[in-house]
Amino acid sequence: MTVLASSLDVGSAGYAGRRDWMLARLAELDAEHAKAIGGGGPKYVQRHRDRGKLTVRERVELLIDPDSPFLELSALAGYGTGFAVGGSGVTGIGVIEGTECLISASDPTVRGGSTNPWSLRKSMRAMRIAIENRLPFVNLVESGGADLPTQKEIFIPGGQVFRDLTQMSAAGIPTIALVFGNSTAGGAYVPGMSDYVVMIEGRSKVFLAGPPLVKMATGEESDDESLGGAAMHARQSGLADFLAADELDALRIGRSIVARLNWRANGPARAPGRAEPPVHDPGELLGLVPEDLKVPFDPREVIARLVDGSRFDEFKPLYGTSLVTGWAALHGHPIGILANARGILFSAESQKAAQFIQLVNQVGVPLLFLQNTTGYMVGASYEQAGIIKHGAMMINAVSNSRVPHLTIIMGASYGAGNYGMCGRAYSPRFLFSWPSAKSAVMGPAQLAGVLSIVGRQAAAARGEPFDEEADAAMRSMVEQQIEAESHPFVLSGMLYDDGVIDPRDTRSVLGMCLSAIFSAPGAGPGGARDWPDPGPAGAARAGGTARYGIFRM
Ligand code: COA
Numbered sequence: 136m137t138v139l140a141s142s143l144d145v146g147s148a149g150y151a152g153r154r155d156w157m158l159a160r161l162a163e164l165d166a167e168h169a170k171a172i173g174g175g176g177p178k179y180v181q182r183h184r185d186r187g188k189l190t191v192r193e194r195v196e197l198l199i200d201p202d203s204p205f206l207e208l209s210a211l212a213g214y215g216t217g218f219a220v221g222g223s224g225v226t227g228i229g230v231i232e233g234t235e236c237l238i239s240a241s242d243p244t245v246r247g248g249s250t251n252p253w254s255l256r257k258s259m260r261a262m263r264i265a266i267e268n269r270l271p272f273v274n275l276v277e278s279g280g281a282d283l284p285t286q287k288e289i290f291i292p293g294g295q296v297f298r299d300l301t302q303m304s305a306a307g308i309p310t311i312a313l314v315f316g317n318s319t320a321g322g323a324y325v326p327g328m329s330d331y332v333v334m335i336e337g338r339s340k341v342f343l344a345g346p347p348l349v350k351m352a353t354g355e356e357s358d359d360e361s362l363g364g365a366a367m368h369a370r371q372s373g374l375a376d377f378l379a380a381d382e383l384d385a386l387r388i389g390r391s392i393v394a395r396l397n398w399r400a401n402g403p404a405r406a407p408g409r410a411e412p413p414v415h416d417p418g419e420l421l422g423l424v425p426e427d428l429k430v431p432f433d434p435r436e437v438i439a440r441l442v443d444g445s446r447f448d449e450f451k452p453l454y455g456t457s458l459v460t461g462w463a464a465l466h467g468h469p470i471g472i473l474a475n476a477r478g479i480l481f482s483a484e485s486q487k488a489a490q491f492i493q494l495v496n497q498v499g500v501p502l503l504f505l506q507n508t509t510g511y512m513v514g515a516s517y518e519q520a521g522i523i524k525h526g527a528m529m530i531n532a533v534s535n536s537r538v539p540h541l542t543i544i545m546g547a548s549y550g551a552g553n554y555g556m557c558g559r560a561y562s563p564r565f566l567f568s569w570p571s572a573k574s575a576v577m578g579p580a581q582l583a584g585v586l587s588i589v590g591r592q593a594a595a596a597r598g599e600p601f602d603e604e605a606d607a608a609m610r611s612m613v614e615q616q617i618e619a620e621s622h623p624f625v626l627s628g629m630l631y632d633d634g635v636i637d638p639r640d641t642r643s644v645l646g647m648c649l650s651a652i653f654s655a656p657g658a659g660p661g662g663a664r665d666w667p668d669p670g671p672a673g674a675a676r677a678g679g680t681a682r683y684g685i686f687r688m
């Protein structure tokens with residue numbers, strides 16, 4: 136296999152400028168992540184500590200194996216919506232007693248840990264990841280239930296959380312609830328539906344209705360402990376399987392439950408030998424993407440900084456050259472890669488993509504999409520040459536591909552290019568964005584220009600004069616709006632990706648994703664048809680070979 140050469144001039148002014156620009160974006164990202172880490176703010180965190188409680192992130196940290204990495208998901212949930220950044224909780228993949236688990240934890244310092252529309256989407260996304268990748272699911276519960284002022288957006292779709300919990304259990308994916316505090320109303324069904332429930336004496340409170348509501352409903356006088364205390368649930372109702380003395384004890388019990396699952400990952404044999412790092416420094420990914428996404432960059436420079444030994448076996452390098460396709464390994468996992476080169480997808484690129492996706496399915500290895508596309512080529516000659524049909528072939532191949540997909544949005548992700556390159560609607564197992572990513576139906580200037588032309592034609596059809604001044608104002612306003620809506624933090628806030636990551640971490644993040652993917656029963660060599668259905672229904676309990684390596688970020 137060819138070791139990719141690099142022509143990136145790290146001593147050039149262009150490299151330095153791009154690097155500075157990316158570092159500035161990463162500083163903005165850090166500031167938003169700091170908000171998520173800050174939970175409900177110093178006042179509520181202090182109150183929580185004064186009650187002798189651990190913060191949500193301390194709980195997660197103590198639950199996972201010492202010094203092991205935690206792949207946090209959806210950290211920007213709720214960004215730009217008026218709700219706290221982070222979606223009143225933490226979700227991610229962590230290793231407990233050597234087993235990769237999906238951890239979903241409510242943050243009681245953010246409005247009592249109540250679930251707002253964005254936290255709901257975040258929890259549901261976490262559950263989807265657990266189901267698709269067959270990861271044991273551990274819930275750290277302390278929540279005031281639905282965010283009452285926004286209940287209309289939560290109540291009906293939120294029922295899926297409980298359905299998914301039971302379906303996971305039925306499919307052999309263990310569900311574990313560690314209850315640290317309140318788990319009221321609908322929230323009471325989280326421990327109710329979980330396979331294993333741990334409650335803390337004097338702390339956990341699980342009831343369908345608290346004392347005030349019981350008084351209102353039936354007139355009965357009650358107190359927290361008799362209604363839903365941990366001791367009552369451990370001794371009388373039977374809802375609690377384990378009674379912990381305190382938070383640390385609950386986390387210890389949670390770890391021992393996972394240890395007893397005897398969970399074994401099951402994937403294809405990995406490339407022999409230790410995974411080699413890339414020859415080229417992943418740190419140089421900082422200086423690759425131009426601020427102006429109209430300026431193309433060579434995705435081989437990215438691949439050279441992601442894959443083992445920078446080795447890449449390019450497929451059809453002379454044909455459809457605006458799309459790079461080929462074979463590589465990442466942390467020892469063989470993968471196929473599709474990467475946009477000059478942004479636009481033409482007919483040749485579309486046909487090449489469809490063929491390559493079929494070949495990857497034949498071999499049965501995961502596919503990595505590296506997006507930087509402005510979409511499919513438009514214009515009379517392209518239409519006449521069949522761009523719709525050829526683009527459809529590519530989108531068809533992506534839609535019906537059965538191997539797991541991973542997507543990184545590096546730069547532009549516009550129009551149907553987002554679909555053909557496996558955007559969110561095409562259900563990649565994981566999708567992460569770089570701070571340089573931008574997604575929309577088309578670029579802001581083009582979109583505003585289309586509206587302007589349509590308006591001009593409509594005025595002409597009505598026989599009215601066209602108001603140039605109003606048109607210029609409209610175009611400027613629309614451009615600003617689309618620019619803001621295309622921003623990666625905004626899209627991540629809406630859960631259209633699984634997080635915005637530092638380009639330097641891409642290899643580690645993808646390595647962790649691949650490791651998680653192989654928590655599911657995987658394909659043997661040549662066994663694409665063996666990849667499981669994403670839903671829990673057809674999935675069987677994994678068995679087989681030992682687990683894969685975990686990578687530090
Ligand atoms: N929806 C919206 N806001 C909520 C909320 C909910 N379900 N639960 C709590 N909050 C808000 C509170 O109004 C408070 O806001 P403020 O600080 O601006 O006044 C903040 O979250 C903290 O709540 P507080 O009661 O001070 O925290 P606590 O730690 O002492 O108690 C709870 C937390 C969850 C036990 C308590 O708030 C509670 O019982 N909430 C209602 C639970 C319920 O009946 N839910 C039904 C859901 S279907």
